[in-house]
Amino acid sequence: MIKVAVFGAKGRMGREICKAVDEAVDLQLVAGVDAGDDRTEVEKAQVVIDFTHPDAVMDNIKWCIDHGINAVVGTTGFSPAKYDEVRGWLAAKPGVNVLIASNFSIAAVLLMHFAAKAAPFFESVEVIELHHPRKVDAPSGTAITTANVIAGARADADCPPMPDATVKELDGARGAVVDGVHVHSVRLQGLFAHEEVVFGNPGEMLTIRDDSFHRSSYMPGVLGAVRAVGKRPGLTIGIDDLLGIA
Ligand SMILES: NC(=O)c1ccc[n+]([C@@H]2O[C@H](COP(=O)([O-])OP(=O)(O)OC[C@H]3O[C@@H](n4cnc5c(N)ncnc54)[C@H](O)[C@@H]3O)[C@@H](O)[C@H]2O)c1
Numbered sequence: 001m002i003k004v005a006v007f008g009a010k011g012r013m014g015r016e017i018c019k020a021v022d023e024a025v026d027l028q029l030v031a032g033v034d035a036g037d038d039r040t041e042v043e044k045a046q047v048v049i050d051f052t053h054p055d056a057v058m059d060n061i062k063w064c065i066d067h068g069i070n071a072v073v074g075t076t077g078f079s080p081a082k083y084d085e086v087r088g089w090l091a092a093k094p095g096v097n098v099l100i101a102s103n104f105s106i107a108a109v110l111l112m113h114f115a116a117k118a119a120p121f122f123e124s125v126e127v128i129e130l131h132h133p134r135k136v137d138a139p140s141g142t143a144i145t146t147a148n149v150i151a152g153a154r155a156d157a158d159c160p161p162m163p164d165a166t167v168k169e170l171d172g173a174r175g176a177v178v179d180g181v182h183v184h185s186v187r188l189q190g191l192f193a194h195e196e197v198v199f200g201n202p203g204e205m206l207t208i209r210d211d212s213f214h215r216s217s218y219m220p221g222v223l224g225a226v227r228a229v230g231k232r233p234g235l236t237i238g239i240d241d242l243l244g245i246a
């Protein structure tokens with residue numbers, strides 16, 4: 001039995017995760033806490049799952065590392081500098097591990113994988129992410145990761161800059177630019193979590209799209225990460241390796 005605690009237990013993801021951990025025969029939910037709650041019971045956990053808020057997540061990870069507890073983190077808002085900060089904390093605490101993934105759904109992980117494969121073959125690429133209107137961050141963490149992997153694949157293939165004649169722009173009309181890739185965020189009642197990557201060449205276009213319709217789409221990835229994190233030293237980013245597609 002792996003003893004598990006959840007940070008953000010009263011949130012949309014946290015509630016679903018507490019239920020999934022409770023139902024898993026090899027996991028034991030020892031604590032579910034939200035902002036401001038007492039954390040005494042969390043100290044019994046071997047793994048903490050964090051789905052909270054971009055402003056809270058770094059302090060939460062530090063708390064886990066200081067208490068010698070492995071962490072599986074789905075909260076968004078990471079940058080290369082924040083990953084480095086986590087690596088620094090872990091270096092001072094050998095034996096404690098952290099796994100951070102901007103998306104735990106299989107469809108989204110595969111979308112990013114396929115997007116990286118396609119990227120060198122197209123002149124243009126843009127990312128459109130579409131989410132429920134309660135989401136606090138834009139662009140989504142997944143869209144930022146998607147732009148990062150596309151930019152990496154284009155750089156490895158020495159792709160030239162994308163064609164774009166825009167010289168006159170109303171602020172935001174071309175979206176945010178992440179690693180040189182334009183990312184557009186839609187917030188719409190009725191949606192949950194969706195992403196499209198559109199690739200273009202003269203006379204052709206490729207669209208790769210992933211749709212999450214329910215938070216259950218994240219549960220196999222989150223629970224798989226909880227089972228794996230104890231065996232993965234230091235910081236692991238993403239679940240590609242767990243799925244055998246790294
Ligand atoms: N990686 C993924 O696959 C994935 C999937 C869905 C959502 N997310 C991300 O997870 C995060 C949470 O999403 P949500 O929709 O559940 O948000 P939410 O607002 O419904 O829930 C967040 C909860 O965290 C609590 N919280 C805030 N600070 C806290 C702290 N210091 N300690 C404990 N609890 C704290 C809040 O009170 C709230 O109940 C967001 O960053 C979102 O983008 C990631």
Ligand SMILES: O=C(O)C1=N[C@H](C(=O)O)CCC1
Nearest residue numbers: 076102135140141142143193
């Ligand atoms: O609902 C959210 O919030 C989501 N957040 C993650 C992101 O920002 O990429 C994953 C998709 C759902």
